[in-house]
Amino acid sequence: MNVKLHALIPSKRRFVQLYTALLYNANLTGFAQGTIYQGPTKNVCVPGLNCYSCPGAVGACPLGALQNALSSSVSRFPYYMLGTLLLFGTLLGRVICGFMCPVGLIQELVHKIPTPKIPKSPITRTLSLLKYVILVVFVIAIPLHYAARDIPLPGFCKFICPAGTSEGAIGLLSHPRNSNLFNMLAILFTRKFIILVLFIGFSVFMFRPFCRFICPLGAIYSFFNRISVFGVRVDLSKCTHCSRCVRECHMDVKEVGDRECIQCASCMDVCAAHAISFKAGRWTIMDPYKGLSEKAADVKDAAANIVKRSADGQISLAAGEISSTKINPDLSADPSSGQKDQ
Amino acid sequence: MKGYKIFQTILSALVLVSCLLIIYECLSIYLPAAAEGKHDHIYSAEIVAQHFTRIQIPVIACVLLSIAGIVTAPFYAGGKKNATLPDAENMADLYLSKMPADSGKDSPEWNVVRKETAWRRKLTTIGVLIGAVCICWSLYFIIDPDRFESLDFDQVTGSLLLCIIPPVCLALVSAAVLSYKSRDSWARQLEAMKIICKNNKEKDTAPKDTALKDTAALRSRRIFIARTVLLAAAVVMLLLGNANGGRFDVLAKAIAICSECIGLG
Amino acid sequence: MNKYTLCTRIGWAIALIFLVGALCYYNIPYLMDPASQDTPAAGPVSSSTASLIVRTETDEENIALDSSQEETTEAGGTAGSIEESIPIGGDVGMRCPDFTAPLYGDGPESFTLSDHLGKVIIINFWTTFCTPCIKELPYFEAYAKEHEDDVVLITLHGMVVAEKDMDGWFDKHPFDITFGLDKTGSIQASLNGNMVYPQTIIVDKHGVIVYNETIPLTLERIGQLADPLLEQE
Numbered sequence: 001m002n003v004k005l006h007a008l009i010p011s012k013r014r015f016v017q018l019y020t021a022l023l024y025n026a027n028l029t030g031f032a033q034g035t036i037y038q039g040p041t042k043n044v045c046v047p048g049l050n051c052y053s054c055p056g057a058v059g060a061c062p063l064g065a066l067q068n069a070l071s072s073s074v075s076r077f078p079y080y081m082l083g084t085l086l087l088f089g090t091l092l093g094r095v096i097c098g099f100m101c102p103v104g105l106i107q108e109l110v111h112k113i114p115t116p117k118i119p120k121s122p123i124t125r126t127l128s129l130l131k132y133v134i135l136v137v138f139v140i141a142i143p144l145h146y147a148a149r150d151i152p153l154p155g156f157c158k159f160i161c162p163a164g165t166s167e168g169a170i171g172l173l174s175h176p177r178n179s180n181l182f183n184m185l186a187i188l189f190t191r192k193f194i195i196l197v198l199f200i201g202f203s204v205f206m207f208r209p210f211c212r213f214i215c216p217l218g219a220i221y222s223f224f225n226r227i228s229v230f231g232v233r234v235d236l237s238k239c240t241h242c243s244r245c246v247r248e249c250h251m252d253v254k255e256v257g258d259r260e261c262i263q264c265a266s267c268m269d270v271c272a273a274h275a276i277s278f279k280a281g282r283w284t285i286m287d288p289y290k291g292l293s294e295k296a297a298d299v300k301d302a303a304a305n306i307v308k309r310s311a312d313g314q315i316s317l318a319a320g321e322i323s324s325t326k327i328n329p330d331l332s333a334d335p336s337s338g339q340k341d342q
Numbered sequence: 343m344k345g346y347k348i349f350q351t352i353l354s355a356l357v358l359v360s361c362l363l364i365i366y367e368c369l370s371i372y373l374p375a376a377a378e379g380k381h382d383h384i385y386s387a388e389i390v391a392q393h394f395t396r397i398q399i400p401v402i403a404c405v406l407l408s409i410a411g412i413v414t415a416p417f418y419a420g421g422k423k424n425a426t427l428p429d430a431e432n433m434a435d436l437y438l439s440k441m442p443a444d445s446g447k448d449s450p451e452w453n454v455v456r457k458e459t460a461w462r463r464k465l466t467t468i469g470v471l472i473g474a475v476c477i478c479w480s481l482y483f484i485i486d487p488d489r490f491e492s493l494d495f496d497q498v499t500g501s502l503l504l505c506i507i508p509p510v511c512l513a514l515v516s517a518a519v520l521s522y523k524s525r526d527s528w529a530r531q532l533e534a535m536k537i538i539c540k541n542n543k544e545k546d547t548a549p550k551d552t553a554l555k556d557t558a559a560l561r562s563r564r565i566f567i568a569r570t571v572l573l574a575a576a577v578v579m580l581l582l583g584n585a586n587g588g589r590f591d592v593l594a595k596a597i598a599i600c601s602e603c604i605g606l607g
Numbered sequence: 608m609n610k611y612t613l614c615t616r617i618g619w620a621i622a623l624i625f626l627v628g629a630l631c632y633y634n635i636p637y638l639m640d641p642a643s644q645d646t647p648a649a650g651p652v653s654s655s656t657a658s659l660i661v662r663t664e665t666d667e668e669n670i671a672l673d674s675s676q677e678e679t680t681e682a683g684g685t686a687g688s689i690e691e692s693i694p695i696g697g698d699v700g701m702r703c704p705d706f707t708a709p710l711y712g713d714g715p716e717s718f719t720l721s722d723h724l725g726k727v728i729i730i731n732f733w734t735t736f737c738t739p740c741i742k743e744l745p746y747f748e749a750y751a752k753e754h755e756d757d758v759v760l761i762t763l764h765g766m767v768v769a770e771k772d773m774d775g776w777f778d779k780h781p782f783d784i785t786f787g788l789d790k791t792g793s794i795q796a797s798l799n800g801n802m803v804y805p806q807t808i809i810v811d812k813h814g815v816i817v818y819n820e821t822i823p824l825t826l827e828r829i830g831q832l833a834d835p836l837l838e839q840e
Contacts, residue, residue: 008416019626026629029637035801037633042596043589052596053604058633060596064603068595068736069588075775080583080592086576090569113408114415115354122521126514133510137484142499145490150779152736158602159499168604181606181803184822185385187496189605190372194365201361205354227568236558241439243432254431290611382822493742595736599803602738606803 012286013099013264014108020048021102023058025167030055034175045081047088048101049217051157054167055175062088063139063161063217067154070143074150085220093228094221097211098264103163104211107203118206125252128212128260134160135216156216158188162196165189207250211262222259230280231263232256238275245271269300346418353404353411360404363397430529437535442542454534458527465527469520476513480506697799699819703728703810704797708763708787711773718787720810723759727836728810729829731762732795735776739823740805746826748784750833757837763789811836 010018024046027037036055046059062085069078088096097104111117134156142155157164169189172178202209211218225231234245234256245256245267253260256267256276268276268288274297278286289297371393375384394401428436444452483489483505492498583589695702707719720728731747733740744762751760762784764773777786789795792802799819800806809818809832818832 008413019622023626023629026626027633028630029634032637036597036599038597038802040593043593045592051600051603053600057596058629060592064600065592065595069591072591076586076588076591078583078588079579079586080588083576083579083581083583086572086579090572090576112412112415113353113357114411115350115357122525123518126518126521129514129517130510133480133506137502137506141484142490145487148487150735150776151493151738151741153495153738154600154602155499157600158495161603164600164603165605168600169606172599172604177801179387180799180821182386183383183820184601184606186381186606187372187376188602189385190368192605193368197361197364197368201357204357227565227572229569237555241436243428243435247428247432381825382820495738594734597802598734598736599801600736601803 013266014105016099017101017105017108020100021050021105024048024050024102025054025056025058027056027058030057031171031175034172034177036172045084045088047092047096049103049161049163049215050101051161051164051167053164053172055171057167061157061163064154064157064164067139067143067157068152070140071147071152071154073144074147089221089224090227091229092221093224093231093263094218094261095228095230095263096221097215097218098262101211101217102167103215104208104262106166107199107208107210110200110203111207113204115204120207120250120252124206124212125254125260128252130213131215131219134214135219139216159191160195160214162192162199162210165192165196169193208262212252212260218262225257225259225261225263228263230285231278232261232265232267233277233279233284235275235277238273240273240275242272245276272301343418349411353407356400356404356407360397360401363400367393367397430525430532434528434532434535437532437539440539441535442538451534451537455531455538458531458534462524462527465520465524469517472516473513476509479509693815697797697808697816697819699816701816702814703730703808703816706794706797708761708789708794711764711777711786711788714785718761718785721814724814725812726756727754727758727812727833727839729758729760729833730798730808730810731760732789732800732806733762733764733804735764735773737804741780743805743823743825744780744782744784746824746829748782749826750829751784754833754837758833759785761785761787763787763794809833809836812839 030036034055036053037058039058041058042052042060044059045062045065046057047062049063050057050059050061052059052061052064062081066078066081066085069081072078092100138155138160143153146153169185169192173181199210199214206212246253248270249256249261249267251260251262257263263278265276265278265286268278268286274289277284277290284290288300292300371389372384444456483502489502490498693700693702695704697704703720705719705721707717709717729747729751731740731743733744735741747760747762751758764786773786792800795802795806798806798808798816800821803821805823806821807818807824808816811817817836824832
């Protein structure tokens with residue numbers, strides 16, 4: 001019972017997500033008054049996706065600001081936005097997706113609803129390429145084409161973004177002061193609202209469908225995944241290639257740290273060889289097995305369903321685990337026989 | 343637990359039904375008004391409340407049941423998660439790390455390995471070719487400025503999407519097919535690799551480790567250089583952007599309510 | 608407690624203090640005085656943005672005019688008798704508050720509302736960032752041209768874009784309309800606006816507001832709204 005109650009306590013990552021969601025929307029006055037914040041911190045973009053028309057938003061949305069910068073790119077080169085994205089990407093990469101994005105948080109919370117889930121497959125891995133198409137068409141091409149005619153058109157914000165509809169529209173319209181805005185709702189809102197409802201519906205059955213298939217910001221940060229300072233690191237000298245990390249991962253990764261990895265570090269807890277840690281440059285920030293005694297490590301392993309190593313090196317395989325070469329290099333035993341335990 | 347499975351099924355049905363009902367009500371507000379030719383004053387707080395009361399029972403039931411489900415999930419779902427089984431590619435990854443280097447030996451297993459590796463290389467080439475063709479095909483539409491003459495943005499975007507749906511679908515479908523074929527290839531190679539590893543279990547793996555360390559060191563040096571260069575470039579660009587007015591663009595847009603972002607009009 | 612746990616706990620403590628600090632910074636001014644936060648210009652504005660929003664004498668005149676308008680009962684103007692019992696405000700049915708706005712381009716230096724009473728006045732708030740606003744400017748231009756004698760059109764551009772950019776914008780979009788500047792947003796605020804664009808206000812010949820909505824308009828709709836007012840005496 002104790003373990004199960006423990007499962008209700010949010011993980012560290014959830015706390016960080018809640019913290020950043022609250023920090024990005026610290027202007028609670030806006031919700032009380034139905035206005036948006038207009039002060040100096042809106043010079044700065046927040047790293048994750050948070051609409052700047054949300055009453056609580058205290059910073060600018062990177063996607064909206066990027067599209068806007070591209071709209072005025074005819075008169076000035078968008079140095080500021082490119083610099084911002086480069087900075088966030090090189091420092092954090094997709095850690096932003098895993099830890100600092102309110103849209104990701106909402107999807108994960110909705111995903112907790114206990115229904116049967118659609119598993120990942122080569123099809124979902126292929127579909128994850130769709131976000132690059134959306135990046136090119138909606139975020140880059142449409143604003144640039146209309147930039148030549150000095151018409152600002154943020155393609156993604158206008159046609160797709162669910163954050164704008166949920167935070168901006170619903171946030172603003174819920175205040176009676178903005179009742180005149182209700183009259184402005186038409187086809188655009190209807191389309192975007194339906195897209196929002198579909199995303200929430202899909203999030204119940206799939207893990208983070210917006211992040212995997214649609215989000216252009218995720219597409220931009222995915223280019224930085226190998227070189228970001230913060231992120232997940234696999235110690236190759238310890239790795240036994242059991243691929244449990246890839247199997248347990250909810251995203252469509254082929255290996256930990258590739259373009260689809262949102263650096264959420266959930267694989268840290270399931271690695272049988274304790275090879276995965278969360279790093280910042282050369283330093284390790286999170287390593288759940290560092291400094292743990294053998295006994296404590298075994299308890300953690302049991303909780304994560306990892307195989308227990310007995311004294312003489314024999315392993316009880318469960319759920320298809322592969323034996324570590326250091327313990328039992330005898331590969332004449334067909335490891336796939338372990339699958340019968342499942 | 344059977345009861346829990348039934349609860350899960352009911353919950354999924356409720357979620358689906360609630361989403362569909364919300365979409366239906368939204369359309370039932372918009373479509374009649376659009377048919378009359380109205381472009382504004384379609385929604386209002388009263389109309390929304392009125393339509394919501396029609397579907398309030400399933401939606402509120404869904405929300406309440408979902409919360410109940412989330413809270414009770416740890417108690418009923420059981421402690422043991424169903425781990426996913428390794429597929430052919432996962433297993434192949436394991437055996438690849440154990441295999442000795444290819445010494446040119448002519449044995450049935452090694453031949454299979456070489457044949458499958460060559461086949462996968464061919465698949466990748468085909469994939470890249472199809473991808474390149476599809477990219478060029480869709481870029482042809484995306485780059486064309488005449489397509490963006492009209493100010494009817496919905497029509498422009500709609501027609502652009504229609505034009506690039508064939509190449510995008512072709513690319514995605516071929517990528518999916520190729521990845522399934524690649525999986526089958528790994529499965530065939532796996533059997534051969536198992537036999538090779540079995541016959542080579544006495545081999546020393548030390549040389550591989552040092553080779554691993556060298557590549558890791560080189561890679562980390564390259565990554566360090568890339569990071570430093572990019573961070574420096576980012577800082578320079580931020581300062582340039584501040585100077586040439588880019589920062590003010592961001593501020594200006596952020597402090598006015600972006601009516602398009604929130605769906606007005 | 609080893610070094611690692613200590614560092615983590617200090618990190619969390621700093622993060623928490625930062626969050627509490629941010630919440631206080633953004634919300635305490637409102638908690639202290641809810642009323643003062645109601646106008647757009649009253650948000651915390653740093654010196655860097657303030658330097659772009661240069662407060663000139665015109666703004667003081669704006670505010671002085673507005674307040675004097677409320678003190679005196681006569682609203683000026685040259686057309687007929689204005690009901691003195693109708694209050695001044697931004698709602699439909701109220702008298703439109705007077706304002707003076709500086710103008711762009713060659714021509715008159717500024718626009719004062721009370722100088723043009725006796726004609727139908729269309730006030731439109733827009734910004735260069737707002738696509739629907741730019742789409743409807745040609746409609747306003749066409750309508751104003753068609754009814755040049757009876758209609759006065761003033762489009763007020765919100766404060767959000769630096770003035771130095773506007774010359775380039777006007778070269779690219781040669782509209783034949785009166786472009787004015789609402790530097791601090793106070794004019795729009797006096798007309799129930801809240802930095803949302805496009806907002807259109809139509810004032811009849813007596814200075815009473817008959818339409819005040821934040822919706823993009825088409826030529827037909829402008830005609831629908833303003834034609835009945837043209838027949839007024």
